């Protein structure tokens with residue numbers, strides 16, 4: 001059951017990371033196409049800049065969890081390196097729980113941030129119809145999986161009593 | 168609660184959380200959130216945290232970050248940077264400090280198309296630092312060079328900081344951009360000197376190269392073939408910006424596109440020695456690394472905005488500024504005091520917010536004291552840039568750490584950037600003593 | 614002080630030359646003059662605690678009590694607040710604009726209803742400069758726009774360009790670089806923004822077109838904060854808002870334009886007015902974009918066509934001559 005949950009969360013975090021870099025590649029092509037059409041045909045795309053604004057949250061928030069799995073998020077190890085492995089494990093559990101709690105409330109509040117925008121169909125001040133929520137939805141999704149990843153890591157740490165190894 | 172006390176409490180809490188090993192971004196958000204709660208209550212503090220993070224991240228000013236990170240990963244993953252450093256080793260390898268100096272010069276060159284310090288630092292930490300390490304540079308020093316030299320790009324045009332400063336202060340943006348050129352070159356020179364001198368103080372900083380037989384000139388020249396990807400992409404980007412085809416911000420997308428095409432040509436379709444699944448795996452890895460690295464840097468950036476909002480909303484920033492203004496200093500001490508404020512603030516809040524708050528407080532006083540506006544502006548920009556590598560919160564340190572190899576710690580970077588911190592402070596002293604360094608060139612701008 | 618108000622503005626502090634933050638400062642000074650100093654303010658200028666669109670939420674959820682921003686950043690929440698942004702070639706006299714805006718507000722209660730829905734109330738609508746062009750080459754006829762790229766923002770500006778010109782949509786901070794590198798040769802902004810973004814260092818022709826009535830820098834108060842105030846204080850809040858509008862229109866803006874013109878001319882900028890005959894030709898060549906807008910907001914239940922009609926008629930009664938009629942129902 002727990003293993004299945006782990007597999008599921010990992011699948012989701014990888015899936016949304018793939019989506020994230022697909023958006024990065026798409027944005028690259030969009031900007032290049034915009035420049036090309038503007039310079040050679042004087043027909044730029046109507047709202048590249050605003051679309052970029054909607055892309056960025058997908059680029060940024062969605063890989064939060066996978067970055068955690070891969071150990072990309074930075075932390076200061078100056079002090080924790082010097083204490084016993086068991087104390088390191090306990091400290092890591094504490095900071096993970098703190099992060100999970102923070103991630104949880106940020107998920108909730110970013111969900112509200114998104115759902116309000118969605119409920120009023122809030123559109124951007126752009127030359128074509130663009131909805132703010134297209135970007136805003138990425139934050140609660142990214143934060144939720146991020147939070148879950150913190151919790152799963154904590155469970156693993158909990159079980160790893162006496163066998164902690166810093167990744 | 169008193170703003171100053173609250174600020175101190177915030178910094179202490181942040182340090183405790185960081186030392187306990189909490190991820191830097193989450194520690195910044197949590198501290199900022201607690202600070203905001205004292206002013207706004209938990210509900211609105213959370214709402215503000217969310218909108219601050221979202222607002223920072225969705226801004227198009229930062230589009231360049233993931234795109235240039237992608238450039239860095241494509242260049243290193245595709246072996247472009249490896250081949251170039253191999254060539255560099257042939258060309259200047261017998262000279263211990265040569266590779267480091269070449270990296271500084273490369274950062275300066277990259278700075279002519281990129282206006283962001285932390286982006287330049289991250290890109291070169293990815294493509295240059297591992298190559299330097301492989302050739303005998305100590306890890307902290309190799310990455311420290313990139314963290315420091317990344318800032319040169321913000322001095323020489325284009326520069327986001329100069330444009331924002333110009334708008335807020337009323338100083339000519341054209342003059343400001345030009346005024347940054349000499350300090351940019353000064354940093355380049357000082358950093359090169361630091362790289363030459365440092366190993367004399369700390370011999371393990373660069374391991375001497377194994378004695379090799381002299382390399383024939385023909386082989387050196389032949390190695391220059393490895394430079395074509397840089398030649399092509401550099402030519403397109405440089406020509407595009409200065410030929411009026413696209414802006415520096417858009418250049419990041421063009422660079423990513425060009426590098427992607429070069430990668431596909433060099434590393435993907437021509438990599439006959441490897442099977443297709445291996446080639447796809449490498450590309451997949453490059454893209455995943457790009458995504459997670461960008462995410463990491465953005466988490467810190469967004470989090471710093473929450474912390475920044477806390478210092479602004481509690482009135483801490485204004486209090487500090489008012490305190491310095493109230494000291495009634497002579498013109499020179501005033502410039503030094505303001506520079507110190509920027510250095511200190513640079514540790515906690517992002518540079519644009521910092522300027523928005525302080526320029527309208529400081530500049531009337533600076534103007535009234537008859538201080539040259541351009542000279543002062545350069546000193547301010549230099550001071551802010553020093554803050555990018557000062558521990559514990561220098562943003563360049565964290566962006567370099569984000570792309571660095573796994574065994575690199577913040578401590579290594581602090582040690583490795585130290586010679587450059589000295590060089591940067593020295594440059595401020597030089598600029599303070601010789602204002603003409605900043606005012607000579609701008610005088611030619613109408 | 615009896616009342617402590619936290620105020621946030623997307624504009625720079627009032628000591629930055631020609632910052633619309635000045636309007637907020639006037640409102641605060643007038644409010645204290647009217648109430649005998651009952652108010653203390655804590656100000657956050659320069660969008661330091663949130664970006665433009667976020668300021669609506671900051672004041673709506675009472676993170677701050679007062680915000681100076683631009684409700685039409687989110688057109689979905691304030692569909693008709695941007696009516697003057699919909700009509701090309703509107704009036705450029707700020708005094709007239711202030712008068713017409715007040716009548717519009719009285720006539721259409723939907724404006725206040727939308728504000729209340731977002732938990733805010735507009736207390737002052739100070740006008741800013743009208744939209745003009747600065748360009749590398751002089752603009753004397755519509756022909757001069759042919760093949761040129763023009764940097765601008767917003768929903769409709771791009772469709773108002775003369776035939777043959779291309780819109781390049783880009784925020785304020787990018788304009789200097791766009792012009793410097795020659796990606797565009799023409800910039801569309803009010804004079805205050807030309808001054809702030811310093812593009813006059815690069816392009817030396819200023820052409821008054823009045824492509825749109827002055828831009829807004831509206832001051833909003835949190836609804837609950839307002840409703841909790843006793844009636845006489847509420848009156849003072851609104852009265853100070855009206856005085857801020859009048860002062861900006863009658864004194865501040867004209868003085869700014871004069872000093873701006875002097876400063877620009879010192880930098881070698883030449884000022885000219887786009888010929889009325891060309892504007893007439895230009896206006897006739899455009900699609901009736903306002904009618905599209907009206908149909909769109911009518912679908913949401915607002916009297917879109919009536920609003921356009923009213924605004925045009927009111928300004929005409931006050932002495933403005935429209936180049937053509939806009940917002941004709943098909």
Ligand code: NA
Pocket residue numbers: 277278279280281282283319320321322323324325326
């Ligand atoms: Na630069």
Ligand code: NA
Pocket residue numbers: 513514515553554555556557558559560561562
């Ligand atoms: Na710092």
